[in-house]
Amino acid sequence: MLAYLSLELRRSLRDRRYLLLVVGWPVAAYLLFSTVFGSTADASEGLAPTVEIMVAMATFGAMGGVLMASGPRLAIDRQIGWVRQLRLTPLSPTRILAARLVAAMALSLPAIVLTFVTAAAVKGVTLPLWEWPALALLIAAGCLPFAAMGVLVGTIADGDGAQGLTMVLYLVLAALGGLWMPVQILPSALRTVANTLPSYHLAQLGWHVARGTGPALGDGLVLLAWFAGAALLAVAASRRLTLRAA
Amino acid sequence: MLTGFTTGDGGAPRTLWHMAQHLSTTGLPGSGDGADAVVLDAVTRSFGPVLAVDRLSLAVERGKTLALLGPNGAGKTTTISMLLGLTRPDSGSISVFGTPPGVAAARGMVGAMLQDGGMMPGVQVNELLSMTRRLYPAPLGLDEVVEVAQLRGIERRRVDRLSGGQSQRLRLAMALIGDPQLLILDEPTAAMDVETRRGFWHAMQGFTERGRTILFSTHYLDEADVAADRVVMMARGRVVADGTPSDIKDSVGLRVIRCALGAPGVTGLDALPGVVSATARGDRVELRCRDTDIALRALLAARPDAHDIEVSGVALEDAFIAITDGIAA
Numbered sequence: 001m002l003a004y005l006s007l008e009l010r011r012s013l014r015d016r017r018y019l020l021l022v023v024g025w026p027v028a029a030y031l032l033f034s035t036v037f038g039s040t041a042d043a044s045e046g047l048a049p050t051v052e053i054m055v056a057m058a059t060f061g062a063m064g065g066v067l068m069a070s071g072p073r074l075a076i077d078r079q080i081g082w083v084r085q086l087r088l089t090p091l092s093p094t095r096i097l098a099a100r101l102v103a104a105m106a107l108s109l110p111a112i113v114l115t116f117v118t119a120a121a122v123k124g125v126t127l128p129l130w131e132w133p134a135l136a137l138l139i140a141a142g143c144l145p146f147a148a149m150g151v152l153v154g155t156i157a158d159g160d161g162a163q164g165l166t167m168v169l170y171l172v173l174a175a176l177g178g179l180w181m182p183v184q185i186l187p188s189a190l191r192t193v194a195n196t197l198p199s200y201h202l203a204q205l206g207w208h209v210a211r212g213t214g215p216a217l218g219d220g221l222v223l224l225a226w227f228a229g230a231a232l233l234a235v236a237a238s239r240r241l242t243l244r245a246a
Numbered sequence: 247m248l249t250g251f252t253t254g255d256g257g258a259p260r261t262l263w264h265m266a267q268h269l270s271t272t273g274l275p276g277s278g279d280g281a282d283a284v285v286l287d288a289v290t291r292s293f294g295p296v297l298a299v300d301r302l303s304l305a306v307e308r309g310k311t312l313a314l315l316g317p318n319g320a321g322k323t324t325t326i327s328m329l330l331g332l333t334r335p336d337s338g339s340i341s342v343f344g345t346p347p348g349v350a351a352a353r354g355m356v357g358a359m360l361q362d363g364g365m366m367p368g369v370q371v372n373e374l375l376s377m378t379r380r381l382y383p384a385p386l387g388l389d390e391v392v393e394v395a396q397l398r399g400i401e402r403r404r405v406d407r408l409s410g411g412q413s414q415r416l417r418l419a420m421a422l423i424g425d426p427q428l429l430i431l432d433e434p435t436a437a438m439d440v441e442t443r444r445g446f447w448h449a450m451q452g453f454t455e456r457g458r459t460i461l462f463s464t465h466y467l468d469e470a471d472v473a474a475d476r477v478v479m480m481a482r483g484r485v486v487a488d489g490t491p492s493d494i495k496d497s498v499g500l501r502v503i504r505c506a507l508g509a510p511g512v513t514g515l516d517a518l519p520g521v522v523s524a525t526a527r528g529d530r531v532e533l534r535c536r537d538t539d540i541a542l543r544a545l546l547a548a549r550p551d552a553h554d555i556e557v558s559g560v561a562l563e564d565a566f567i568a569i570t571d572g573i574a575a
Contacts, residue, residue, distance in 0.1 A: 003376075003377045003380040003381070004377055004381070006377075007366065007369055007373060007374070007377045010369065010373070011366065011367070011368035011369050012368075014368055015368060076367065077364070077366070077367070079364075080364030080365075080367065081360065081362040081363045081364030082364040082365060082366050082367070084332060084360060084362065084363055084364070085360065085363040085364060085365065085417075085420065086366075087332065088330060088332075088351055088356070088357070088358050088360075088363075089351075089354075089378060089381045089382070089424070090351070090352050090353065090354045090381050090382060090383070090424075091381050092352065
């Protein structure tokens with residue numbers, strides 16, 4: 001399983017277009033947003049805008065990395081027959097799935113690290129030393145629901161469909177989750193929706209840590225609930241698929 | 247063909263020891279140590295209204311090469327898919343080395359080339375092979391597989407940038423790398439050029455010489471003729487002919503006598519010994535024969551006016567059409 005996992009990782013890191021999208025986008029957006037809004041101090045949050053936006057963009061990039069590495073890739077692998085081929089080997093379906101999830105989760109790290117490095121180098125963001133790795137790992141671990149959502153998308157949609165669906169999911173989760181703008185400026189109906197989204201709660205977790213208050217249990221529970229829901233749906237969808245498989 | 251519990255000349259085994267002796271030589275169908283690698287018993291599978299496989303019963307003896315022959319839609323791919331545990335039968339039972347399909351594969355005992363088997367995009371041939379190799383308990387050496395599958399020189403190429411023939415060779419390598427007891431090949435030589443195809447069957451011969459079993463489907467009938475010990479023809483999900491390649495040929499008349507006759511008319515010619523059918527083609531007559539030696543002697547005796555005689559073979563393709571036409575009629 002480790003052999004398969006490491007090959008999964010290797011092929012992702014080789015995909016330049018993928019890296020550009022999931023790393024380049026959040027870093028560029030960070031530079032833009034932190035330059036435009038960098039001077040407007042947000043006293044209510046108690047965080048410097050450069051830090052607040054850094055956490056938001058790292059979350060944004062991490063979520064993108066995980067969604068893109070799970071959904072469209074699984075859909076394509078299914079379409080071209082790699083999933084069928086792999087099922088002929090002694091690697092059990094559970095292990096295949098586990099390897100895919102871990103590989104997808106690991107792909108949140110490039111965006112997180114590069115956003116942090118950019119923030120520190122360009123915008124002079126400073127945090128207590130231990131907070132950098134803690135924050136990075138917390139955001140990466142919090143991407144678990146997105147990995148499950150990706151697997152769900154990759155199971156129900158084919159290649160191009162999965163690509164489109166993932167992109168829509170990505171943008172909706174980012175915009176409504178308050179990663180691009182504070183949810184306070186959303187209309188109240190949308191704000192209610194935002195408060196239920198995993199992207200919102202993952203960003204909240206990060207902001208708590210950056211503020212030095214420690215992660216909140218409630219945010220973690222919401223993320224777990226999203227993971228459980230998406231995972232159950234993905235399992236049900238793949239059962240249905242196997243039953244009518246040719 | 248189930249081996250069954252036959253006692254032969256020695257009479258019924260009288261003691262447990264005798265029985266054990268007996269079993270160890272003849273094998274017990276369905277058991278792990280049996281003589282059959284694969285047993286299908288009344289297997290049926292349909293897709294919506296389409297009956298793909300219809301009460302198929304078939305046993306494949308260990309160490310043999312069996313060709314599954316049939317037109318598109320005969321149920322070959324569905325049968326293979328069920329043997330691999332990728333598709334479940336609606337009814338009937340399947341065992342592979344005495345275990346349910348899928349279990350044997352999970353133990354690394356089965357290797358397969360699928361028609362729609364794809365390879366992990368974005369990785370190199372040797373990366374994919376060495377990763378897959380590590381999934382099996384007792385795999386072949388990487389170098390050996392590269393050699394046998396004729397992948398030398400393209401090990402570092404990306405798997406999604408291979409030609410059709412190269413991809414097919416990679417599928418073979420993936421099927422062989424676990425050193426399986428049973429190799430299942432779904433139209434393995436499709437997309438291969440003549441040279442590669444020859445190399446392919448040569449490699450397969452080396453494989454069976456080690457006591458391994460091969461089940462392959464093909465529509466290249468000459469391949470079934472050359473490569474298989476036994477040919478099973480399928481049409482509409484059922485077995486329509488089962489035997490050695492020469493059995494199949496004999497049953498339909500695979501040799502032809504063509505001649506001109508002094509007086510026209512083919513009446514009575516199809517009743518000559520060794521002849522399967524007689525047809526007039528212009529001023530010539532065509533006799534399809536199961537044995538041209540016998541038929542020719544009989545023809546000359548019955549019709550001294552026969553001249554311009556030609557004797558030739560007929561492709562297995564024609565035999566195939568004759569049999570499946572018989573089913574359709």
